[in-house]
Amino acid sequence: MVISIRNKINICLLVLLALVPTITTLVDDSFYTGVFSRVLILAIAAISLNLLIGFGGLVSFGQAAFMGVGAYAVGIGSFHMLEDGIDWMGNGYIQLAGSVVISVVLCLIIGTISLRTRGMYFIMITIAFSQMLYFTAVGVDLYGGDDGLSIYERSDMLGLIDLNDEDSFYYLCFTSLLFVLWFFHKINHSRFGQVISGSKSNEERMLAIGFSPFKYRLAAFVISGVFAGYSGFLMANLNDFVSPDMMHWTRSCELIVMIVLGGVAGLFGPLYGALAFLLLEELLSSIPLNIAGLRVGEYWQLIFGPLLIVLVLCARNGIDGLLPGAKHDK
Amino acid sequence: MNWLLLLEQVLNGFQLGMLLFLLAAGLTLVFGIMDFVNLAHGSLYMMGAFFCATFSEWTNSFLFGALLTIPATFILGVVVEMVALRRLYSRNHLDQVLVTFGLILFFNELVRLIWGPVGLDIVLPDFLNRSVEIIPGVPYPIYRLAIIVLGLAVALLLYWIISKTRLGMLIRAGASNREMMGALGINVQLLFTLVFGLGATLAGIAGLMAGPILSVEIGMGRSIIILTFVVIVIGGIGSIKGAFIAAIVVGIIDTVGRSFLPDILKLMVSSDAASTAAPAISSMLIYFMMALVLAIRPQGLFPPKGVA
Numbered sequence: 001m002v003i004s005i006r007n008k009i010n011i012c013l014l015v016l017l018a019l020v021p022t023i024t025t026l027v028d029d030s031f032y033t034g035v036f037s038r039v040l041i042l043a044i045a046a047i048s049l050n051l052l053i054g055f056g057g058l059v060s061f062g063q064a065a066f067m068g069v070g071a072y073a074v075g076i077g078s079f080h081m082l083e084d085g086i087d088w089m090g091n092g093y094i095q096l097a098g099s100v101v102i103s104v105v106l107c108l109i110i111g112t113i114s115l116r117t118r119g120m121y122f123i124m125i126t127i128a129f130s131q132m133l134y135f136t137a138v139g140v141d142l143y144g145g146d147d148g149l150s151i152y153e154r155s156d157m158l159g160l161i162d163l164n165d166e167d168s169f170y171y172l173c174f175t176s177l178l179f180v181l182w183f184f185h186k187i188n189h190s191r192f193g194q195v196i197s198g199s200k201s202n203e204e205r206m207l208a209i210g211f212s213p214f215k216y217r218l219a220a221f222v223i224s225g226v227f228a229g230y231s232g233f234l235m236a237n238l239n240d241f242v243s244p245d246m247m248h249w250t251r252s253c254e255l256i257v258m259i260v261l262g263g264v265a266g267l268f269g270p271l272y273g274a275l276a277f278l279l280l281e282e283l284l285s286s287i288p289l290n291i292a293g294l295r296v297g298e299y300w301q302l303i304f305g306p307l308l309i310v311l312v313l314c315a316r317n318g319i320d321g322l323l324p325g326a327k328h329d330k
Numbered sequence: 331m332n333w334l335l336l337l338e339q340v341l342n343g344f345q346l347g348m349l350l351f352l353l354a355a356g357l358t359l360v361f362g363i364m365d366f367v368n369l370a371h372g373s374l375y376m377m378g379a380f381f382c383a384t385f386s387e388w389t390n391s392f393l394f395g396a397l398l399t400i401p402a403t404f405i406l407g408v409v410v411e412m413v414a415l416r417r418l419y420s421r422n423h424l425d426q427v428l429v430t431f432g433l434i435l436f437f438n439e440l441v442r443l444i445w446g447p448v449g450l451d452i453v454l455p456d457f458l459n460r461s462v463e464i465i466p467g468v469p470y471p472i473y474r475l476a477i478i479v480l481g482l483a484v485a486l487l488l489y490w491i492i493s494k495t496r497l498g499m500l501i502r503a504g505a506s507n508r509e510m511m512g513a514l515g516i517n518v519q520l521l522f523t524l525v526f527g528l529g530a531t532l533a534g535i536a537g538l539m540a541g542p543i544l545s546v547e548i549g550m551g552r553s554i555i556i557l558t559f560v561v562i563v564i565g566g567i568g569s570i571k572g573a574f575i576a577a578i579v580v581g582i583i584d585t586v587g588r589s590f591l592p593d594i595l596k597l598m599v600s601s602d603a604a605s606t607a608a609p610a611i612s613s614m615l616i617y618f619m620m621a622l623v624l625a626i627r628p629q630g631l632f633p634p635k636g637v638a
């Protein structure tokens with residue numbers, strides 16, 4: 001079997017990511033395990049969003065809100081376990097099941113209405129719905145409202161995985177990422193995935209040959225939302241905290257930035273994007289340089305913003321497009 | 331129900347509607363004519379407010395400050411368009427989202443660097459800082475009335491520009507068929523720069539008008555830009571008339587909803603539940619409305635001619 005250079009690079013990246021806990025143990029700095037856990041979690045959310053954006057041509061701004069659903073499943077579960085002594089609510093599997101059920105229901109409702117629209121209108125209506133979920137979270141005083149909810153007890157995975165251990169948490173994220181990559185690879189190459197991307201390039205033709213793109217799009221919307229919920233579940237356990245802020249539309253915007261930065265055309269693009277986004281954030285905010293008494297790192301977004309602009313202007317297909325053997329958009 | 335309070339809230343709604351219209355007019359032009367997604371429109375609004383605060387302090391007069399802000403935001407818009415956005419018109423919406431997101435980060439941080447993390451205040455001159463009785467016994471702040479009047483004046487001016495002048499003719503032509511306009515020898519690039527500058531100026535005017543009543547702070551663009559998106563989507567992207575009507579409707583529904591919903595809810599559920607749920611539900615009201623409009627008419631209420 002011949003492996004293309006492109007796939008060799010992808011495999012190298014995965015091997016490096018697998019080694020992160022080992023390396024951080026060697027250099028005795030566990031801070032970066034947390035940083036990379038965050039990268040993996042956001043990559044999961046971004047890869048599943050890319051099913052809609054890259055393959056379906058549907059720019060949804062709702063992903064962060066669905067992440068919030070998963071995160072609140074953890075937050076609310078641990079809250080009731082500690083406050084009311086309801087033990088089963090701290091169970092991670094039950095929290096996950098709850099998050100999946102709620103994500104599916106919400107995605108079906110929101111998707112059915114939103115998918116009637118196209119282009120700009122689709123962007124806007126998904127923003128509108130995610131803002132509704134955001135304000136719901138703000139409005140529920142019981143769970144902290146605006147201030148959010150601290151999670152004092154991470155999800156209990158019944159002894160299979162200890163989420164309190166940083167390294168096993170990282171490996172949970174990593175295996176989840178591998179699964180997500182495999183799953184979306186399968187989807188993209190299935191008949192289902194072909195219908196999704198076919199409806200992106202020519203909807204009339206899909207209709208003419210007897211497909212109704214709507215149900216396929218709705219299914220894609222649900223799948224993407226469920227994985228967003230799962231990444232929210234991980235994120236809440238990583239941060240020990242959940243707040244409406246993580247559901248704000250600007251968070252979805254960040255995910256989209258990661259996807260575009262990494263490249264929409266490929267499976268690995270969003271992973272590269274999440275890596276680049278968070279590492280740049282870390283790197284720029286720790287610049288030790290001082291100019292006229294101001295620490296440059298504190299104003300890192302002043303550099304990051306224009307850098308994004310330059311990257312888009314120079315690299316048309318994102319980081320993925322810079323790798324050898326890239327498929328170029330017309 | 332308290333009718334005087336209702337009247338006051340409707341006026342407040344009108345005033346919010348005027349601000350939204352100024353923002354939405356610029357945004358809808360940029361969307362409709364240039365097919366460009368500008369998430370950074372809220373940043374231009376924020377810059378307008380900060381410019382006005384600074385110029386007012388320099389000149390010791392709100393009016394001079396406001397007059398200086400108008401050309402300043404125009405220049406800012408033109409510069410941003412020429413430096414960053416010009417190359418992006420042919421790109422897809424995603425690239426535009428990314429670049430304008432970069433602009434948001436840049437402007438927020440720039441403001442924090444120059445003006446510091448704490449917000450500013452704009453002091454109104456005495457003759458604006460008073461109330462008049464609109465009907466006997468009901469005082470209403472002059473400044474808010476001034477916003478309504480000025481907003482209407484700008485709307486009329488915009489109507490005149492778009493329907494009677496050559497520039498307006500080109501703008502309308504651009505909205506319905508860009509390629510044909512280029513083929514007829516119109517300098518499309520210059521037109522786009524002007525339209526973007528015009529949009530930035532309108533956003534700046536909204537910012538300077540909002541400055542004295544809302545606080546001038548870094549996050550101010552982030553919250554209002556979504557309301558503006560709601561307005562242009564309800565009105566139909568590219569339609570000034572749609573933006574005008576939708577802005578007033580959204581402004582009134584949002585303001586009146588926020589002040590009366592708690593009482594209405596109390597009639598239906600226990601007052602405890604009503605007072606927790608009301609703020610969240612009233613923030614959602616306009617999103618419900620938008621979802622409803624799009625579910626029934628996916629192209630908005632008043633889509634411009636020639637746009638499917």
